[in-house]
Amino acid sequence: MESTFSEELLRVYYRRLFPCNLLTQWLTYNSRSSGLSKREFSFTLNGDIYLRYQSFDSSADLRKELVKLCPIKIDIGAVYSNAPRLHRSILSSSLKPEWKELVFDIDLTDYDEVRYCCGEQSTSGSPVCLRCWPLARSAVLCIDRALREDFGFQHLLWVYSGRRGVHCWVCDRSSRHLDQTSRTAIAEYLTLVRGGNGKKPTLTAGNFSKSYDSHAHGNIEPIFHPCVDAACDILMHRFTTYCSTANGQNLFGNKKRLDKLLSFLPVELKDLRERLSDEWSADVQDNKEEVSTKRWNTLRKFLKENGRANVLKEIVLNFTYPRLDVNVSTGLNHLLKSPFCVHPKTGHICIPFNPQEVDKLDPFNVPTLNELVEQLSSVTNDEHDCSNNDENISSNDKHLLSFKNTSLRSSIEYFETFIKHVLKAENSCMNVDQVEGNPDSFKPIPAF
Known part of the structure; x- marks a missing residue:
């Protein structure tokens, strides 16, 4: 001691x-x-x-x-x-x-x-x-x-x-x-996030056992329980700091982390997912540049403009929602x-x-x-x-x-x-x- x-x-x-x-x-x-x-x-x-x-x-x-x-x-x-x-x-x-x-x-x-x-x-x-x-x-x-x-x-x-x-x-x-x-x-x-060991987490809400996986809904936006929406109101604006290159986890400046995040894009956005993965992975940036914040803002703007705001929520929840014992x-x-x-x-x-x-x-x-x-x-x-x-x-x-x-x-x-x-x-x-x-x-x- x-x-x-x-x-x-x-x-x-x-x-x-x-x-x-x-x-x-x-x-x-x-x-x-x-x-x-x-x-x-x-x-x-x-x-x-x-x-x-x-x-x-x-x-x-x-x-x-x-x-x-x-x-x-x-x-x-x-x-x-x-x-x-x-x-x-x-x-x-x-x-x-x-x-x-x-x-x-x-x-x-x-x-x-x-x-x-x-x-x-x-x-x-x-x-x-x-x-x-x-x-x-x-x-x-x-x-x-x-x-x-x-x-x-x-x-x-x-x-x-x-x-x-x-x-x-x-x-x-x-x-x-x-x-x-x-x-x-x-x-x-x-408890909203269940998973671990590389397995994609499942989102739940209260006594709902339904998986809010946007891949399973086609073009239909997943509908979240009010408690999930309330959590997103808190977490969404804090996610920028979490993914930041300078102050957070640099989610967009590392290929493995980037691919994990992009995996939450729904199947109908597969082409976008593959294009962003190729472009952003090839364009390796100096870690001193705030590349993750810029790319997160780009992705967020695209999803909002295309009516996929809940896909954003799904990403934010899986990465940052509280994990309880x-x-x-x-x-x-x-x-x-x-x-x-x-x-x-x-x-x-x-x-x-x-x-x-x-x-x-x-x-x-x-x-x-x-x-x-x-x-x-x-x-x-x-x-x-x-x-x-x-x-x-x-x-x-x-x-x-x-x-x-x-x-x-x-x-x-x-x-x-x-x-x-x-x-x-x-x-x-x-x-x-x-x-x-x-x-x-x-x-x-x-x-x-």
Whole structure:
């Protein structure tokens, strides 16, 4: 493990910066809840030691264990029928997951067939770069829109994974109590691109299994589900950057990539496809020239003028629509990395972020463990002594004195604001339940 990611640095981070109090407020949803003691945590320790079924009675207990064990990874799971730490002393039938946030995992490795700068098609060895990171940004905007507008969810916590992806925690009360069938239905609704290993992807929409393949329609334009059109509204203007020679994947400046893109032209445009492939492949351009953008604009103009706008959509969707790991979303017993934990391979903090400002999220410019500890060391001696040595000061006060002097401040303050909104909504739901006399009544999920 690199010197920028050590047990000593982790211990300082867990003791002085990790927002245990806010995390437990979020995971219990109201101060009267005893849900924390039944919430599962898992720790990965140095040496690939994996500890599941951890649970804690308070944020102080959680912080104490973090400082003691210094896990290199923290995962959060469901709320169980009993405290998970009792799993060895009770019957398995007495330990069942009862509820959990609806979660989504977007990892750029799932885009390896359409990204050429990093991953399996690249020799760079880099897991992510600024050429392929826009795929993650587009995914956030598409999934966030669908969850809010198509399903009516309001409380979505987006978190940078620390390396090459993002996570979404849907925290609405109705989402937390969904069964596996409902979670699967939502994940399937959001899954449009299926394929891989060089196989041409199939586009689906919601519970439609129909392939929207323009080759199969002759001269008839494929008709897309409204959710697909909504995604295209987001993705279309971002595709220029994605295919760019200078800033993207240079789709039109490489014959193999060009032929892959042109393969989406329908059969009646076969002559055009072959002509463009021959002309553009023969005319090799200097990579410094923005050839891909010029050629994309040429193709886009031709298809629009000839009434084939949905062929454009088909191309854009197959290359840039979000690719989800459905299994992460469907299972109640699946754990997901905690916000604010540290990625062991990068040292990056898994920071929450505003999805509407995702274009400002730079994976190479987020707080790192080493930087945060250095920032703490620059705090005045008075603040340092007060936050570490005065036993009369609460752990929450120590935390406030620490994070406000670091680059983690804006992320923690955003998280705090998010929690306030979630708790306000939760209290409103509880008041309605008390009036109606039904503690298990939840707002229905909109039909799709």
